[in-house]
Amino acid sequence: xxxxxxxxxxxxxxxLERLGRGHLFLLNVLRGIPSxxxxxxxxxxxxxxxxxxxxxxxGVAGLFVGMVLALQGYNTLVDFGAEESLGVVVALTxxxxxxxxxxxxLFAGRAGSALTAEIGLMKxxxxxxxxxxxxxxxxxxxxAPRFLAGFIALPLLAAxxxxxxxxxxxxxGVGLLGVDEGAFWSQMQDSVDLYDDVLNGVIKSIVFGFVxxxxxxxxxxxxxxxxxxxxRATTRTVVHSSLAVLGLDFVLTAxxxxx
Amino acid sequence: MNHSRVVQIWVGLFVAIGLASLFMLxxxxxxxxxxxxxxxxVIKANFENIGGLKIRSPVTMAGVVIGRVSAIGFxxxxxxxVVSMTIDPNYDNxxxxxxxxxxxxxxxxxxxxxxxxxGSPDYMKEGDSFQLTQSAVVLEKxxxxxxxxxxxE
Numbered sequence: 001x002x003x004x005x006x007x008x009x010x011x012x013x014x015x016l017e018r019l020g021r022g023h024l025f026l027l028n029v030l031r032g033i034p035s036x037x038x039x040x041x042x043x044x045x046x047x048x049x050x051x052x053x054x055x056x057x058x059g060v061a062g063l064f065v066g067m068v069l070a071l072q073g074y075n076t077l078v079d080f081g082a083e084e085s086l087g088v089v090v091a092l093t094x095x096x097x098x099x100x101x102x103x104x105x106l107f108a109g110r111a112g113s114a115l116t117a118e119i120g121l122m123k124x125x126x127x128x129x130x131x132x133x134x135x136x137x138x139x140x141x142x143x144a145p146r147f148l149a150g151f152i153a154l155p156l157l158a159a160x161x162x163x164x165x166x167x168x169x170x171x172x173g174v175g176l177l178g179v180d181e182g183a184f185w186s187q188m189q190d191s192v193d194l195y196d197d198v199l200n201g202v203i204k205s206i207v208f209g210f211v212x213x214x215x216x217x218x219x220x221x222x223x224x225x226x227x228x229x230x231x232r233a234t235t236r237t238v239v240h241s242s243l244a245v246l247g248l249d250f251v252l253t254a255x256x257x258x259x
Numbered sequence: 260m261n262h263s264r265v266v267q268i269w270v271g272l273f274v275a276i277g278l279a280s281l282f283m284l285x286x287x288x289x290x291x292x293x294x295x296x297x298x299x300x301v302i303k304a305n306f307e308n309i310g311g312l313k314i315r316s317p318v319t320m321a322g323v324v325i326g327r328v329s330a331i332g333f334x335x336x337x338x339x340x341v342v343s344m345t346i347d348p349n350y351d352n353x354x355x356x357x358x359x360x361x362x363x364x365x366x367x368x369x370x371x372x373x374x375x376x377x378g379s380p381d382y383m384k385e386g387d388s389f390q391l392t393q394s395a396v397v398l399e400k401x402x403x404x405x406x407x408x409x410x411x412e
Binding site: 044152190192202 | 263266267269270272273274276277278279280281283284285287288289290369
C-alpha cells in the first residue's frame with residue numbers, strides 16, 4: 001500500500017520536474033533568440049532542413065486531402081441539390097481545421113522527430129558538452145536556431161497545405177464532378193471570412209508551430225544520452241506533440257469559433 | 260554555386276511559396292474583395308420579420324449586388340427590425356419610392372434584400388428609409404397557411 005503510494009508520488013514528482021525543466025529550458029531558448037538575428041544564416045539552414053524538406057509531403061498531403069474532401073462532400077451535398085456549396089465545405093474545413101492540424105501532425109512526424117534525434121545524438125556523442133567546454137552555449141548556438149526555424153516554417157507549411165487543398169478540391173469538384181466554376185469560387189468567397197477563418201487558422205498554426213518545436217527540441221535536449229534513450233525521446237516527440245496539437249486544437253476552436 | 264547559396268535559394272523559395280499560399284487564401288478564398296467596398300451611403304428599411312438575414316448579406320437590384328447589409332437593429336416602439344444597408348456610391352440614383360423585399364436564393368439558400376425601382380424623380384440620400392418593404396417568407400408560416408386552406412376545401 002505504502003509502496004504504491006510512493007510510486008505514485010515519485011511519478012508525479014518526476015512529471016512535475018520534467019515540466020519545470022521544460023519551461024526553464026524554453027525561457028533560456030527564448031532568451032537566445034534576439035542574438036540570432038545577428039547570425040540569421042544559422043536559422044536559414046534550419047529552415048531548409050525543417051521547412052523546405054517538408055514541402056513535398058505537406059504539399060502532396062494537402063492536394064489529396066482537398067481532393068478527397070471534394071469527392072466526399074460532393075456525394076453528400078448532391079443529395080440536397082446543394083453541390084454549389086462544395087467550395088465552402090472544402091475551404092472552411094481546410095482553412096479552419098485540417099490545414100493547421102494535419103500540417104502540424106505531418107510536421108511533428110517529418111521534422112519534429114528529426115530535430116529530436118539530431119539533438120539527442122549530439123548529446124549522446126557529447127558534442128553539446130564539447131560546446132560548453134568552448135564556452136559556447138549550446139542552447140543559443142544549437143537549440144534556438146532550430147526552435148525559431150520550426151516556429152517560422154510551420155505557419156507557412158499550413159498555409160501551403162490549405163491553398164493546395166483548395167486547388168485539389170477545385171480540380172476534383174469543377175474538373176471531374178462538374179460543379180459550376182463561378183458558384184464554387186463565389187460561394188467560397190461569400191462564406192469564408194478573412195479575419196474569422198483565415199486569420200484564426202494562421203493563429204492556430206503559429207501556436208502549433210511553437211508547441212511542436214518546443215516539444216521536439218526539449219525531448220532531444222533532455223534525452224537519456226544512449227541510443228535507446230534517443231530512440232525513446234524521438235517516439236515521445238511524435239506522440240506528445242500529436243496529442244498536444246489535437247488537444248490544443250479543441251481548446252483553440254472553442255475559443256475562436258465558440259460564440 | 261556553393262552549398263550555402265543553394266540552401267539559401269531553397270529557403271527563399273520556400274518562404275515565397277508559403278507567403279503566396281497565404282496571399283491566395285486571403286485574396287481568392289476569403290471575402291477580402293467584399294470587405295474593401297465598405298464605403299457608400301447608408302439607407303434604412305423597417306421589416307416586420309427579417310427571417311435569416313445577416314450582416315453582410317447582399318442587397319441586389321435586378322439581381323445585381325449593389326450593396327451589403329451593414330447593421331441590423333430592433334425598434335423598441337414599433338417592434339420591427341431596422342436594417343441598415345450600405346449602397347455602393349456608383350448607384351446613387353435609386354428612386355425614393357423603391358421597394359425592398361427579403362428573398363431567399365434557391366430553396367435553402369442565403370437570404371438577401373431585393374430592391375425594385377420605383378418611378379419617382381427624386382433619389383434616395385444617406386439616412387433615408389424605404390417606405391415599401393416586404394418581410395421574409397417564413398417557410399413554417401407558408402406551410403401553415405397551406406394546411407389551413409386545404410382544410411377549408
